Amino acid sequence: MPDANTIETIKKAATEIRVDIVKQVYFAGSGHPGGSLSAADILAALYFHEMKIDPANPQKEGRDKFVLSKGHAAPVLYAALAERGYFPKEELWKLRRLDVMLQGHPSRKTTPGVEMSTGSLGQGFSASIGMALAARIDGAGRVYTLLGDGELEEGLVWEAAMAAGHYKLDNLCVIVDWNGLQIDGRNDDVMTVAPVDEKFKSFGFSTLLIDGHSIPEIITAFDAAKAVKGEPTAIIAKTVKGKGVSFMENEAGWHGKAPSEEETKKALEELGGEL
Amino acid sequence: MAGKTATRQAYGEFLVEKGKTKADLIVMDADLSKSTMTNGFSKAFPERFFNMGIAEQNLFGTAAGLALSGKTVCASTFAMFASGRAFEIIRNSIGYTHANVKVCATHAGISVGEDGASHQTFEDIALMRTIPGMTVLNPSDGESAKILLNQAVDTDGPFYIRLGRAAVEQIYKPGADVKVGKAVCLRDGKDCTVIATGILVGEALLAAETLAKDGVEIRVVDMHTIKPIDGEMIEKAAKETGAIVTAEEHSVIGGLGGAVAEYAATHCPVKMAFVGQPDCFGESGKPAELLKKYGMSADDIVEKVKMLVG
Numbered sequence: 001m002p003d004a005n006t007i008e009t010i011k012k013a014a015t016e017i018r019v020d021i022v023k024q025v026y027f028a029g030s031g032h033p034g035g036s037l038s039a040a041d042i043l044a045a046l047y048f049h050e051m052k053i054d055p056a057n058p059q060k061e062g063r064d065k066f067v068l069s070k071g072h073a074a075p076v077l078y079a080a081l082a083e084r085g086y087f088p089k090e091e092l093w094k095l096r097r098l099d100v101m102l103q104g105h106p107s108r109k110t111t112p113g114v115e116m117s118t119g120s121l122g123q124g125f126s127a128s129i130g131m132a133l134a135a136r137i138d139g140a141g142r143v144y145t146l147l148g149d150g151e152l153e154e155g156l157v158w159e160a161a162m163a164a165g166h167y168k169l170d171n172l173c174v175i176v177d178w179n180g181l182q183i184d185g186r187n188d189d190v191m192t193v194a195p196v197d198e199k200f201k202s203f204g205f206s207t208l209l210i211d212g213h214s215i216p217e218i219i220t221a222f223d224a225a226k227a228v229k230g231e232p233t234a235i236i237a238k239t240v241k242g243k244g245v246s247f248m249e250n251e252a253g254w255h256g257k258a259p260s261e262e263e264t265k266k267a268l269e270e271l272g273g274e275l
Numbered sequence: 276m277a278g279k280t281a282t283r284q285a286y287g288e289f290l291v292e293k294g295k296t297k298a299d300l301i302v303m304d305a306d307l308s309k310s311t312m313t314n315g316f317s318k319a320f321p322e323r324f325f326n327m328g329i330a331e332q333n334l335f336g337t338a339a340g341l342a343l344s345g346k347t348v349c350a351s352t353f354a355m356f357a358s359g360r361a362f363e364i365i366r367n368s369i370g371y372t373h374a375n376v377k378v379c380a381t382h383a384g385i386s387v388g389e390d391g392a393s394h395q396t397f398e399d400i401a402l403m404r405t406i407p408g409m410t411v412l413n414p415s416d417g418e419s420a421k422i423l424l425n426q427a428v429d430t431d432g433p434f435y436i437r438l439g440r441a442a443v444e445q446i447y448k449p450g451a452d453v454k455v456g457k458a459v460c461l462r463d464g465k466d467c468t469v470i471a472t473g474i475l476v477g478e479a480l481l482a483a484e485t486l487a488k489d490g491v492e493i494r495v496v497d498m499h500t501i502k503p504i505d506g507e508m509i510e511k512a513a514k515e516t517g518a519i520v521t522a523e524e525h526s527v528i529g530g531l532g533g534a535v536a537e538y539a540a541t542h543c544p545v546k547m548a549f550v551g552q553p554d555c556f557g558e559s560g561k562p563a564e565l566l567k568k569y570g571m572s573a574d575d576i577v578e579k580v581k582m583l584v585g
């Protein structure tokens with residue numbers, strides 16, 4: 001069981017990340033708050049506990065890598081990177097503007113700490129296969145990839161999953177942010193993706209089903225994934241879209257919409273932050 | 276003249292040779308290694324070869340991940356499935372990131388022959404040259420293919436290298452002075468310039484012989500690099516010969532002809548004509564029969580030159 005201090009550190013980071021997600025999207029006037037908030041605890045656990053990384057040397061050989069395959073959740077990645085010290089927080093408030101480092105979807109060419117340019121769904125996962133193969137050749141580093149549940153509707157995801165199983169990539173850990181919602185509504189109404197764990201299992205993955213907002217469950221799952229040999233791991237994290245902001249929770253409408261000033265103040269009040 | 280070699284054959288031989296000295300070279304395929312000729316490398320260096328199965332999108336996505344982790348990657352499948360099926364993966368995961376991936380696409384154009392229209396790509400040059408930072412190569416014979424491949428593999432960044440199925444006559448000597456981005460003038464002439472690429476270079480040389488008998492002297496240029504295009508060579512052709520015919524085994528829309536016309540229109544307007552696949556799909560047949568039927572033979576080049584020079 002992880003110690004209380006570790007859990008407290010990650011929880012604090014997750015709250016900061018949520019505050020910064022809301023502020024980024026508010027200042028940008030557009031973006032994707034729902035699926036960013038649902039992944040905040042997972043990214044906090046990765047960047048403040050799990051991954052071997054060095055923000056002062058983002059290209060360090062042998063580092064662990066995180067790929068945000070659901071690239072539209074860029075605000076959660078940017079908030080985690082800034083909180084971890086990859087770049088100053090002031091950059092966050094310039095998201096999506098002309099001539100800035102933070103693009104609407106992650107770009108590895110402009111942003112320190114971004115391992116893969118994503119946004120076109122499925123491609124981050126596919127690139128992760130190559131990164132994991134390279135890490136195996138070089139004998140160092142693990143690869144973590146966050147997929148959306150709607151993203152699982154892309155055919156490329158299953159081409160990549162098949163390759164991960166075939167090449168027995170036990171240095172690859174996939175996390176599915178299973179919040180159940182996509183742009184046009186519930187996954188089950190738009191295109192059934194369930195059962196998710198059985199699908200990954202049948203492609204040769206070791207699978208774990210967890211509460212994606214429970215820090216102890218998240219870090220225990222990462223530990224379990226590292227212990228698995230000869231198979232990649234898929235952590236199916238049950239989450240709530242918009243988690244932490246009452247009026248955004250479980251509302252597909254908050255997939256890709258910026259809050260008004262009033263809504264932002266209310267959201268920040270709930271999260272314990274300020275504009 | 277030495278025997279005929281397909282550019283894909285030269286590619287296979289090049290990989291085995293280069294693998295000996297370039298330790299970070301990774302080769303990938305999508306269940307076509309016996310046809311793309313990556314199978315020689317797979318036997319020589321099994322630990323550096325990845326067969327991704329019949330999954331071209333993931334072939335190029337995975338190639339991007341390997342390249343962005345410091346590897347040099349040659350990833351192969353048929354040109355149709357590389358440039359067509361996987362276009363958006365090449366654009367976003369390889370082009371946008373400027374990944375060090377060489378898309379080595381074989382069985383390009385109508386000379387794929389008997390497999391028919393589903394496998395004959397005439398769109399790949401047009402698609403690939405619209406991607407920022409992508410270098411596009413289309414060698415005309417086995418020797419120049421090896422020389423250009425070597426430069427591509429030693430140069431950082433994305434390349435699209437168009438290779439053919441059919442065996443073609445040797446044009447260059449081993450170690451010839453062929454450089455990425457510099458077109459080669461293979462024959463001089465004053466009446467018209469034929470700027471050709473890929474297997475149409477051989478056809479252009481045959482056309483030059485025929486035309487010479489009628490007293491028409493044409494310049495033949497091998498535009499093996501379609502992007503970045505050699506503007507200087509185009510400008511010289513326009514000024515010194517006053518007419519340009521482009522010749523390619525690709526649609527007349529958007530390929531070499533388009534690239535030359537874009538340059539000429541803005542720098543040195545000149546009379547032009549285009550030899551290439553007309554705006555229609557192909558069909559099954561032998562390569563030579565198909566080139567003739569669809570207007571991409573030496574005779575068609577002769578006809579277009581005569582049309583321009585009167």
